[in-house]
Amino acid sequence: MKTIEAMNLIRGQWREASSGERFESLNPADNRQIVGTAPKSKAGDVDEAVAAARQAFEGWRSLSRVKRGEYIDQFAQLMKRDLNALSELVTHECGKPFNEGKADVVEALHMAQYVAGMARMPHGEIIDSEIADKDAYILRKPKGVVGCITPWNFPIAIPLWVALPSLLEGNTVILKPSEDTPICGHRLAELFVEAGFPAGVINVVHGFGEDAGDRLVRHEQTDVILFTGSYAVGHHIEQVCAQMHKFCAIEMGGKNAVIVMDDANLDIAVHAATLSAFKTSGQRCVTSNRIIIHEKLEPEFTKRFIAAAREVKIGNGMTPDTFMGPLINRQGVEKYLMHNQKAQEEGAEIFLPGGEVKEGDLAHGHFVAPFVYRLKHSSSSYVLREEAFSPHVAVIPVSSLEEAVHVYNDTKYGLSMAVITEDYRKWRYVRDHADFGVGYVNLPSIGAEVHLPFGGVKGSGNGHPSAMGVFDAVTHKVAFTVNHATEIVLAQGLSVKLRS
Ligand code: UN1
Numbered sequence: 001m002k003t004i005e006a007m008n009l010i011r012g013q014w015r016e017a018s019s020g021e022r023f024e025s026l027n028p029a030d031n032r033q034i035v036g037t038a039p040k041s042k043a044g045d046v047d048e049a050v051a052a053a054r055q056a057f058e059g060w061r062s063l064s065r066v067k068r069g070e071y072i073d074q075f076a077q078l079m080k081r082d083l084n085a086l087s088e089l090v091t092h093e094c095g096k097p098f099n100e101g102k103a104d105v106v107e108a109l110h111m112a113q114y115v116a117g118m119a120r121m122p123h124g125e126i127i128d129s130e131i132a133d134k135d136a137y138i139l140r141k142p143k144g145v146v147g148c149i150t151p152w153n154f155p156i157a158i159p160l161w162v163a164l165p166s167l168l169e170g171n172t173v174i175l176k177p178s179e180d181t182p183i184c185g186h187r188l189a190e191l192f193v194e195a196g197f198p199a200g201v202i203n204v205v206h207g208f209g210e211d212a213g214d215r216l217v218r219h220e221q222t223d224v225i226l227f228t229g230s231y232a233v234g235h236h237i238e239q240v241c242a243q244m245h246k247f248c249a250i251e252m253g254g255k256n257a258v259i260v261m262d263d264a265n266l267d268i269a270v271h272a273a274t275l276s277a278f279k280t281s282g283q284r285c286v287t288s289n290r291i292i293i294h295e296k297l298e299p300e301f302t303k304r305f306i307a308a309a310r311e312v313k314i315g316n317g318m319t320p321d322t323f324m325g326p327l328i329n330r331q332g333v334e335k336y337l338m339h340n341q342k343a344q345e346e347g348a349e350i351f352l353p354g355g356e357v358k359e360g361d362l363a364h365g366h367f368v369a370p371f372v373y374r375l376k377h378s379s380s381s382y383v384l385r386e387e388a389f390s391p392h393v394a395v396i397p398v399s400s401l402e403e404a405v406h407v408y409n410d411t412k413y414g415l416s417m418a419v420i421t422e423d424y425r426k427w428r429y430v431r432d433h434a435d436f437g438v439g440y441v442n443l444p445s446i447g448a449e450v451h452l453p454f455g456g457v458k459g460s461g462n463g464h465p466s467a468m469g470v471f472d473a474v475t476h477k478v479a480f481t482v483n484h485a486t487e488i489v490l491a492q493g494l495s496v497k498l499r500s
Pocket of ligand 1: 284287
């Protein structure tokens with residue numbers, strides 16, 4: 001693949017950062033390959049993008065919703081045309097195996113198709129007024145300029161999860177893609193241009209969180225911030241937005257789990273646990289770092305889970321049948337090693353020692369192997385309560401359903417949870433007592449669908465889910481009441497005569 005030079009997209013024009021500085025995006029599977037370079041934007045570049053979005057807002061919101069949907073439909077068709085090339089780019093830039101790269105792009109396509117379809121769906125309500133001579137409506141109005149700060153692990157899907165509903169509702173957008181996957185962000189920008197979106201409606205600014213991202217959040221002309229990423233950054237954004245009285249929807253991490261009950265189908269349990277722990281090399285916010293297992297099934301489950309983890313094929317994502325690609329960067333590897341070390345310090349029984357994989361060409365990438373251990377839950381444990389964002393997995397024994405849910409809930413997070421059981425009473429108990437935003441029964445803890453809300457509770461999110469949830473985040477719901485009589489009667493029907 002040839003090296004791609006990404007540019008900022010501001011007011012429909014391709015722009016360098018005003019400083020002229022650029023940064024590199026390397027292939028995490030082989031650091032000798034430069035996937036591309038991108039402008040290292042600073043506050044001034046963001047200011048221009050925000051000004052462009054602000055200026056484009058009135059024109060864009062004045063189009064019919066159906067017309068805005070047609071732009072998104074056109075965009076969907078271009079994505080379909082480029083499906084394979086985009087999937088390959090995802091693998092090159094973020095390391096996921098090709099079939100997972102494809103899943104990322106297909107999920108993005110689903111979002112585009114769904115949002116385009118929503119253009120012709122009702123988006124308000126007619127509701128009776130208390131007064132016969134009044135008509136009352138509930139309408140949705142766009143909030144204005146939306147800043148989207150998106151992660152590298154779904155570099156095509158997540159930007160579109162947040163940008164497309166924003167656009168359909170009449171907002172204008174500034175997207176700041178992850179500094180780890182700017183070239184995927186650039187391809188999206190090219191498709192937006194090709195789809196014919198008017199200048200300034202969607203702007204893309206590349207750069208790092210501490211300058212470009214921070215400016216987007218602090219800019220007084222951005223009305224909404226949609227963020228997906230780490231707890232530390234998300235929580236910081238929440239605080240800044242609260243001080244500025246600015247709305248933000250924040251998706252953060254998880255310390256998710258697969259809960260295997262004593263009646264579980266073991267084939268399903270092992271398969272679900274393997275996918276939950278190792279897909280995307282454990283780098284999904286819905287990844288399960290914890291398998292909470294009933295002690296009755298523990299010996300058999302553990303034997304089979306370890307065997308499955310041993311068989312996981314680690315390699316370059318473009319090599320057929322690779323299951324686990326590399327971690328995204330050196331910091332990802334350091335975090336994984338730190339968690340493994342801490343598990344040892346906390347007295348874990350180590351089943352698979354994991355570690356870096358350095359055979360042949362893999363030495364040039366950030367490859368690591370599954371680290372699997374057994375550790376009893378403790379409320380003071382670090383490794384059982386903090387997100388590792390890597391294939392670092394604890395098998396945690398419990399002796400009852402209630403204990404399983406208590407252990408599951410005993411972290412600051414509450415994103416995704418899978419329960420494996422044949423007994424509806426058990427999954428129903430878990431459904432009602434576990435803290436999660438995305439729940440699964442007899443499935444892995446991964447696999448979001450775009451037309452369902454995606455988000456978590458507690459430290460995983462601030463209550464404004466992503467995917468279909470974005471429609472609510474980027475609109476105001478307003479009441480609108482029209483009098484069609486020739487005199488005024490107020491609500492509650494009281495007389496408003498000025499004199500008797
Ligand atoms: C994320 O990891 O940030 O549910 C999102 C899934 C994906 C989305 C994950 N489709 O596994």
